[in-house]
Amino acid sequence: MAGRPLEFxxxxxLSRAVDAFWCHGYEGLPTTVLAKEMGVSKSSLYNTFGTKRELLIEAVAAYTNAKAEAIRQIAASQDLLTQMRTFLLDIVHNNDDGMGCLLVNTAAELGLHDIGVRQLLQSGFQSVSDAFELLVIAGQRSGEFKRDLDSTKAALMIVTTIAGLRVLAKAGVPTHQLATAIEHPLAFIAA
Structure with a gap:
């Protein structure tokens, strides 16, 4: 016997769930509000996605995949140093419309208290770091980045820089200070 087809x-x-968790966090988002923002009934949310926690896990995974894919797209482009500067400056000036990073936000909210979410976040940060490693390698091949860089360590430095930028931007650190802060990591990787 086949189940009833989805009416949404x-x-x-799921994309709307990503936005809802990103905007409100986990604890601050009642399930009724989450379902409304997703455009589904509460019963459809549970029947399709499981618990709110299970939905968070799927939403964080979807967010991570999208961010890693965007970084891989940059790695496949030209003028990688300029692309990196633009990417970092967008965080400084916009920080995803002030919402920061869903991985960073979730880590701050739940990372100490939920081992399963913490493992998901570690995997997510690793996925993003792997994408940046591809970007570093592409920059080394094009001659824009130093050839003697350890691409794994450089990628982790970039992810750490981005996480720090996002937190400081949310804390209201002036953009001119954050814009200055990106120059050292860029100088470190530039050939």
């Missing part, structure tokens, strides 16, 4: 677009509902 699952991918779109």
């Amino acid at each position: 677009d699952r991918v779109e509902a």
Whole structure:
């Protein structure tokens, strides 16, 4: 016996869940509000995605995949140093419309208290770091980045820089200070 067909677009509902968790966090987001922001009934949320925690895990994974893919796209482009500067300056000036990073936000909110979420976050940060490693290697091949860099360590430095920028931007550190702070990591990787 087949189940009833979904009356909503699952991918779109998941995308809306990503936005809801990103905007409100986990604890501050009642399930009724989450379902409303997703455009589904509360019963459809549970029947399709499971618990709120299970939905958070799927949403964080979807967010991570999208961010890693965006970084891989940059790695496949030209003028990587300029692309990196633009990427970092966008965080300084915009920080995803002030929401920061869902990985960083979730780590700050739940990382100490939920081992399963912590493992997901570690995997997510590793996925983003792996994407940046591809970017570093591409920059080394093009001659824009130092050839003697350890690409794994350089990628982790970039991820650490980004996480710090996002937290400081949310804390209201002036953009001119953050814009200055990105120059050292860029100088470190530039050929």
